[in-house]
Amino acid sequence: MDRHPPGAAGRRGRRRRDGVSDGTDAPGTHRPFDDVLDGLRREGLIEPPAALVADEATAQPDGLGRVTLSFSPAERVVRVPPGVSVFDAASWNGIAVDSTCGGHGTCRKCKVRLTAAGAPVSRHDVRTFTSEQLEDGWRLACLVRATHDLAVEVPPLVTRPKASTVGVGRQVILRPAVQKRYVELTEPTLSDQRTDLARLRDAVDDLTLEPDLHALRRLPTVLRQSDFKATAVVVDETLVDVEPGDTTARRHAIAYDLGTTTVVATLLDLETGTPVAVASMLNKQQPFGGDVITRISATMMDPEALPRLADLARQTLAELADEVCAEGGVDPAEVYEVALAGNATMTALLLGIDPEPLGVAPFVQSTADWPVLRAGDLGLALHPGARAVVFPALGAYVGGDIVAGMLASGLDRDKRVRLFIDVGTNCEIALSDGETIVTTAAPAGPAFEGGAIRCGMRAADGAVETVRLDASAEDPASAVVLGVIGDVEPRGLCGSGLVDAVAELVKVGLLDASGRFVPDDAASSIAPALADRMASVRDNERVFVLHRPEPGAAAEDSVYLSQRDVRELQFAKAAISTGWTLLIEELGLDPGEIQQVLLAGSFGSYLSPGSAVRIGLVPRLPVLRIVSAGNVAGEGAKMVLLSARERAGADALLEEVRYVELSDRPDFNDRFVDQLAFPV
Amino acid sequence: MDRHPPGAAGRRGRRRRDGVSDGTDAPGTHRPFDDVLDGLRREGLIEPPAALVADEATAQPDGLGRVTLSFSPAERVVRVPPGVSVFDAASWNGIAVDSTCGGHGTCRKCKVRLTAAGAPVSRHDVRTFTSEQLEDGWRLACLVRATHDLAVEVPPLVTRPKASTVGVGRQVILRPAVQKRYVELTEPTLSDQRTDLARLRDAVDDLTLEPDLHALRRLPTVLRQSDFKATAVVVDETLVDVEPGDTTARRHAIAYDLGTTTVVATLLDLETGTPVAVASMLNKQQPFGGDVITRISATMMDPEALPRLADLARQTLAELADEVCAEGGVDPAEVYEVALAGNATMTALLLGIDPEPLGVAPFVQSTADWPVLRAGDLGLALHPGARAVVFPALGAYVGGDIVAGMLASGLDRDKRVRLFIDVGTNCEIALSDGETIVTTAAPAGPAFEGGAIRCGMRAADGAVETVRLDASAEDPASAVVLGVIGDVEPRGLCGSGLVDAVAELVKVGLLDASGRFVPDDAASSIAPALADRMASVRDNERVFVLHRPEPGAAAEDSVYLSQRDVRELQFAKAAISTGWTLLIEELGLDPGEIQQVLLAGSFGSYLSPGSAVRIGLVPRLPVLRIVSAGNVAGEGAKMVLLSARERAGADALLEEVRYVELSDRPDFNDRFVDQLAFPV
Known part of the structure; x- marks a missing residue:
């Protein structure tokens, strides 16, 4: 199982598609624009109306590759896009950094020490630290941008934040649905025969307690075992448990991002609002196809596929729960709630709901919003009363993951x-x-997943993820600069590399506005340092060679971008x-x-x-x-x-x-x- | 399994107790009045303050035994107490008789024909029937009292009652929590992409539909299988299912009386409000003891007893559900709700809740009222979304059965x-x-269950259930008239026989006001026809012989009432x-x-x-x-x-x-x- 920043999770897990035929040829399924696309494919591409003038000011390349942050004492190494704040990088990776303002540079609590390299000193840093401390590398984590590799020492937490920063700079006041209340009750007598539940309710006057059966089973036993000193565990208005003694410091939840390719789980400490552990893995439904359409097709062809897919999704969630609980040192029985964001198809498959109406026109969901479920409905063996919140969806193709994204942003x-x-x-x-x-x-x-692209691959080691071309480079070797995942020999082109390659070829003029490679003679004059990379492969298809495994290797054996790739x-x-x-x-x-x-x-x-x-x-x-x-x-x-x-x-x-x-x-x-x- | 009127159910199933030591000697348990009773036992009985004057006008014996009603075409023979209306007798036994007023003599719909014997003609009968019909035996069932054996022909239903009579003459307007709505929905298009649930909700505008997961799983499949013509099944506000086509005529529920001794199940047709089938059986928890205290003790001595008792109660309910569904020809999946009335201990044991606090001072319940449970929580394999309504309780010893009784009366x-x-x-x-x-x-x-009584037995075949004494009878054979269950040779005395026997002995003067048998010489003068039935058994305990198996048999071998029995x-x-x-x-x-x-x-x-x-x-x-x-x-x-x-x-x-x-x-x-x- 991989363990890495949520932002990178989808990449590492992304699976290469071997073609699109398994999806579009599936009987009965129908992607919303298939007719349009098929028609255009038959007709061939149409020239664009008028070439637009390039606006250099709007197109500045950002840095190549990622930066590496090494956190201590957590001993965690993470890769993040350049420019992310150290606070966010830590937060995304489940490393708790003190903060009460939520990373807005006002509480001055998110102190970290940059031990391996310096960083600019901000106005707030000057107010917060002595010059000796600044010299020693202390900075406010929310103000330090990770523009290059850093080693970050994180001091232990000294405050419990009342708010937490999540999403795109959203500061969330901590008020989880999961609440705990420690009570010391008077023991019943013949003149005070209130029921156990009434006694508890009278002591917890700020919450409504509607018990579930599990809580009622535990109530008399736990109260008498603990001399009537116990903790009520409440989710929304439901009393889900009574625990002996004071357990108020221990309450957890797991947030799931249920992707078609990759599933990410984050274990949260609801008492502090901080992530305790993050884990991700490939969705175990992968063998049924890489995208939603192929999985929907599978359920249409085989009645056993739906229960099997549901089971695989549950297994994925359950293994991730085990993983984050083990890593966080948290008893799964102290996880009282989960939330799940997934697209409409992934959500339907997980819940065992026939996804066919999502896959064929007019693309209709069974429901937009979900009742509050139990974590057990999702195959999770957490607290027996644990709830599952499933994100609502706006349409068959604007799912719960997008609603979650809208909320987070x-x-x-x-x-x-x-x-x-x-x-x-x-x-x-x-x-x-x-x-x-x-x-x-x-x-x-x-295409963005590397599918239908000749040298396409998922964003794994060896994938070219960034491309920079310099048409006037004096040294042809420096005319093409590739960023490669894993710092290994390039093996193929992933989505961001594809976009970069095309954008750079357009910029230097080797691709015209209609998307055609210019003729060879034009190439030589436009971009002399790059012209020798223009070549032809099977069927005389024109290509641009990004990387030759060895000098003089044939274009077919190289990492290249073809005319058809550009069309895709x-x-x-x-x-x-x-x-x-x-x-x-x-x-x-x-x-x-x-x-x-x-x-x-x-x-x-x-x-x-x-x-x-x-x-x-x-x-x-x-x-x-x-x-x-x-x-x-x-x-x-x-x-x-x-x-x-x-x-x-x-x-x-x-x-x-x-x-x-x-x-x-x-x-x-x-x-x-x-x-x-x-x-x- | 027995099948008989609800009123008789408890009798047939009652189990004879072999003594009380298993209850009162159980470690740790404590019946509310044990101290008082123990003290009085040690001290011996105290003479009553002053004998009260008998008030003959207030004490008139009712008829002996029961009357038998034979219903056709149902081919059901039932025994009911004399004086019950034919309508009630039919209703209690799951035989539907037409009625819209609920048995109040106003709708004139409950027409039946008494084929084997005549009955008085009421004012309403005269207005309802022709003289020829009256001659032919037609009567309104709600006005005919069953004072003697009757054969009753019930015509098929012609109306659907809007109200149903249950309990002690309570007329209940039919408005079950289980509702069905048949809808014919327009099919979705690209310009009408409402979700399946929204489409259904828009069509059922008089009910709130909050779907459960099962209903959501069925929704897309059933709508498309049935060309969007389907029936929504709603319990309270929960959409528990969607069924293809129009199933509105089929909705059922099961009412359970969960007794310590006997459990009775009544299958109800919620569309008509009538009982479809009734069944009863002994509570399978019996091997753990005959009363609540012995069962509570069992859970205190053996940690495995509680889950075992819970399981046995569930098995009892499940077998009864199978029985009534089979008899009523109803698919268990069309039973959408159950209700359960039981005492606090039976309810706790069924739900797997430790009953110990109910059995020891200060006698405290875990809760007075129960959340709405699922029938599955009670071990029932009915509709997967079926709800279970468990009656609330007023105290550890005034349970849900009594709340149900208060409601019914x-x-x-x-x-x-x-x-x-x-x-x-x-x-x-x-x-x-x-x-x-x-x-x-x-x-x-x-005592009332036949326990702690020398010749006590449960109300089964051979039990004396009524006793009449005639102190001045000329023929000694007619001085004692016994009503015996099953018309067989008397074998013992059940609770009602015990009360009758003591009451009659007090009436004729053979027992004095303090509860002592009068001396033999006094007996001869007070009740000459009965005096020879006074005898002594072991320890010279005085007894009154009710029945000798053969002339001259010893008192020990007879059915008798002892001095100690009277004390009990x-x-x-x-x-x-x-x-x-x-x-x-x-x-x-x-x-x-x-x-x-x-x-x-x-x-x-x-x-x-x-x-x-x-x-x-x-x-x-x-x-x-x-x-x-x-x-x-x-x-x-x-x-x-x-x-x-x-x-x-x-x-x-x-x-x-x-x-x-x-x-x-x-x-x-x-x-x-x-x-x-x-x-x-």
Whole structure:
């Protein structure tokens, strides 16, 4: 099992798809835009209307690769995108750093010592530390950006935060649904024959106690074993247990991000609001197919597949629960609640609900919101009364993971105009003008996952994740700079590398606005340092060689980008940009009014904002407005566990957000075609 | 398994106790009045203060034995106490008779034909039937009293009653918590992507539908299998299922009377409000002891006993469910709710809750009211979403069975002054003055169950259940008339026979007011026809021989009543009369103000009111004010299934009824001693 930052979790676990035929050829299933895509494939690509002028100011490459943070005394090494605050990096990885303001630079409690390298001193640092301490490496963790590798010493906690920072800078007041109350009761007499429950209720006057059967079974025994000194365990209004003595310091919950590919579990200490342990693993449903459509198909072809898939999802969750409890040193019986954010199909499969209506037009869910379930319904052997909160969904393709993401990014509370994009095989897009939120789903296809790409691979060791081209480099060896996961020999191209490669080829001019490689003679004059990398493979398909395993190796044996790969990426990005274009129109906005673009999901977090702008995946905006939001689904799941109020917020999103179905719009084809070209 | 009227169920199943030592000697357990009783036993009986003058007008014997009703075409033969209406007799036995007024003589729908014997013609009969029909035996079933054996032909139902009569003449408006709604939904389209649940909710606008997980699993599949024509199954506000097509005519529930000795199950058709099948069997916990104290002791001595007892109770309920479903031709999956009335100990054992605090001072329950459980929590394999309503309890010894009985007898709604007595090993007493209800428990001991009585036996074949003595009979053979269960040779004396025997001996003067047999010479002059039945057995204990198996047989080999038996009965009745005496004082009433005495429970129903008055078990009132209420616990359980409103009424009783604890009253001993004598 992997253990790494939530943001990276999806990457390491991502599985390479061997093709798309298993998905699109499945009997009876139907992706929302299949007809459109099929039609365009038959017709061939259409030239874009007019080449746009490049806007260099909006496209600045960010740093290559990731930075490594070594935390002590936790002995944890994590890799995060450059620019993330040390506080967030620690928080995402379950390393508790003191804080009461939630990482806003005001409480001055998040003191850490950077032992292996220096860092800039902020205004707040000067006010907080002596010059000796500053010299010694002390800084406020929320103000230190991880721009290069750092060793971080974290002092033990001295305060218990009343608030916790999760999601995209969301500060959540700690008010978990899981509450404990220690009471010392008077013992019954013949003149005071109140029932055990009445006695307990009278002592806990600030909470409603509706007992479940397990709690009633324990009540008389525990009260008498403990001389009537016991702790009531309450989830929402349900009394789920009575524990002997004072156990108020021990209450936990697990937040799950149930991805199609990767599942991440975070064990939370609800008393402090801090993550205790994080673990992730591949969704055990993988053998049934890499994406939601293939898994839905499986249930349609074999009646045994649904119970089997449900069981595999439960096993995945259960193993992760064991893992985080073992790592955190927490008794699973002291985990009283879980929250789960997943897309509509993953949620249905987990709960044993037939997903077929999600996979065929008109793409209908069984329900948008879920009753409060028991953790046992999800196959989890935690506290027997443990509850499971399952995120509601806005549509068959805008699922609970997106609602969790909206919650974590505060889309409903921020007054700015913000665009939220979760990039993946299915891409979910939401747009808020500060008042109204509209959302839709766009079928990007498997290109971003490395599928349907000749040298595509999942984001694992050997995958090229960043690409920089210098057309005028004097040394051809330095004309191509690749960032490779794991610092090993490049083996293939993952999604962010694909986007980078195309964006850079567009920038240097080797790809024209329509997505065609320029002729060889043009290449030599445009980019002399790169021209020798243009080649042809089978069927005379033109390619650009990114990496030759050895000098002079054939293009076929190299890591390269082909003309068809570019086309696949164009389809994918056009689906997405058609989505946000129509949402922008829906709210009567101009793209330039967008104040922030949040790239969510494990893939979105790793995408280069500059490259995303250059290929037109996101609106043409200054790159500083384009922000990696990290694993917002998992963050949203944490939020509802830390705050019952946020849970109500998630439910409220169902009422507040308007889902826009694109696949029945008559103008969709035209709009899609408009978006195929690159905005060079 | 037995199958017989609810009123008789407890009798057939009653088990003979072999002694009391297993109960009172159990380590650690403590019956509320043990100290008092032990003290009095040591001291010997005290003479009553003054013999009361017999009031012949208040003590009139009722008919001997039972009457037999043969119903056709159901081919069911039932035995009921004389005076019960044919309508009630049919209803109690699961034979549906048409009615919309609920047996009040106003709807004139409960037409039956008495084929084997005539019956008086009522005013309503004359208005309802032609003279030819009257001649032919047609009568309104609610107005015909079963004073002698009858054959009854029941026509098929032509109306569906909106109300049903249950309990003691309680008419319940049919509004079960279990509701069904058939809907024909429009199919989803791309422009109408409402979720399946939203579509269903929009179509069922008069009910709240909160789905459980099972219903959500079924929803998408069933809607699409049935072309979106389906039936929503709702219990309270929970959507528990969606069934293909129109199943509204099929909804059922099971009412359980979970007795310490006998368990009775009644399968109800919630669409018509009528019982479909009734079955009863011995509680499978019997091997652990005959009464609640011995079962509590078992759990204290062996940690494995509680789970075992819980399992046995569940098995009992499950077998009865199978039985009534098979008899009624109902699929167990179409039973959506059960209700359970049991005493506090039986309820705790069923639910796996440690009963020890109920068995030792200060006699405390874990809870008075229960959350809505699932039938599965009770070990029942009915509909997977079936709910279980467990009656709340007023105290450790005034349990859910009594709350059900109060509900069924309308104690909270009737403005009359009424005394409710459930006679048994533990006797529960409630008194209402039309405004306030007070209740208490009195430990009568096992005498009424045939325990601690030399020739005692449970009410099974061969048990003497009625006794009439004629002191001046010319033929000694007719001086003693015994009613025997099963029309076989008498083998022993059950509770009602014991009460009758003592009452008759007091009446003829062979027992004096203090409970002593008069000397032989006095017997000869007082009751010449009976004097030769006075004899002595071991230890020279004096006895009265009720039945000799053959002429001249020794008293030891006969069915007799001993001096010690009389003492046991005195203890039992004194405990009870002390209870109601104190309750009467509590409300500042005079015994003569009591307008009705309800004798509840299977034993109470069979008790002769005249004899009960004569021995002082009930206040000295005209016998017409003393009414057998039948199995009111089972009737209460039916009521809450037929009407959600009545369920609220049961909960309200918890607030309205005041429990009076007798065992800590300083004057209890004196009051108890005052009550030992017979009111001759």
